[in-house]
Amino acid sequence: MIWYETDLVDGPTPMWLQIAERLRRAVEDGTFKPGETLPGEAELNRRFGVSRTTSRAALDSLEAEGLIQRKSGRGSIVIEPRIDRPLNRLSSFSEDMRARDLKPSYRTRSLQLTLASQSVATELKVAPNSPVLEIDRILLADESPMATSLTYLAPVAFERSGLPTATTLDAGSLYHWLNEAAGVALTGGQERIEGAIADAATARSLGLKHPAAILICHRTSWTSANQPVEYVILHYRADRYSFQVGLVRS
The missing domain is CATH 3.40.1410.10 (Chorismate lyase-like)
Known part of the structure; x- marks a missing residue:
């Protein structure tokens, strides 16, 4: 499934976690390769109709996992796996x-x-x-x-x-x-x-x-x-x- 192909669903899984899981799978399957930039907060907000707080939480979780590095002016960069x-x-x-x-x-x-x-x-x-x-x-x-x-x-x-x-x-x-x-x-x-x-x-x-x-x-x-x-x-x-x-x- 393409990360943006379907809408998020209401339920017990928070919206930010659904977004993070989709982006994580996109990194793992090579849709986003090391050195490439993930969609930013504004793009995630537009696609899924969520708040800036929600999209930021999704990207923060990926950074905490060591999948991305967030750089001012460049966005969320996929890094090489450990x-x-x-x-x-x-x-x-x-x-x-x-x-x-x-x-x-x-x-x-x-x-x-x-x-x-x-x-x-x-x-x-x-x-x-x-x-x-x-x-x-x-x-x-x-x-x-x-x-x-x-x-x-x-x-x-x-x-x-x-x-x-x-x-x-x-x-x-x-x-x-x-x-x-x-x-x-x-x-x-x-x-x-x-x-x-x-x-x-x-x-x-x-x-x-x-x-x-x-x-x-x-x-x-x-x-x-x-x-x-x-x-x-x-x-x-x-x-x-x-x-x-x-x-x-x-």
């Missing part, structure tokens, strides 16, 4: 994106052997100043930046296979390379997530206007033998990511 990532599963960026029919890609900015700082050494359980591999990348979905990642790999990750090239890392998942080339399978991990305001450089890398909110994730991943292999600091776009975790009342 990526919902469960916190109880260790998965690669490419697995997360493909599960949502998005094409993952990578842009390696630097790749170098460096000496482990105290914090990195603690996470990877190696001696401070031990050699570790540092990888700085931008993670993209459908060519749109989603996150930056600064990864540190313990020596076990490259002692057998040698160092990967930037071209190799740009071609696919780091977890796939670890498994196939280094013979290292990551089976578990722990991560901590916090909100922050991106610095100017991070905002530019993620295609955001500074200042912008981001989510910072610190993750340490290990093998079945509980050997830490990867420590990564990820800066996610807060407007594109949300995290989910199941709760049990004890």
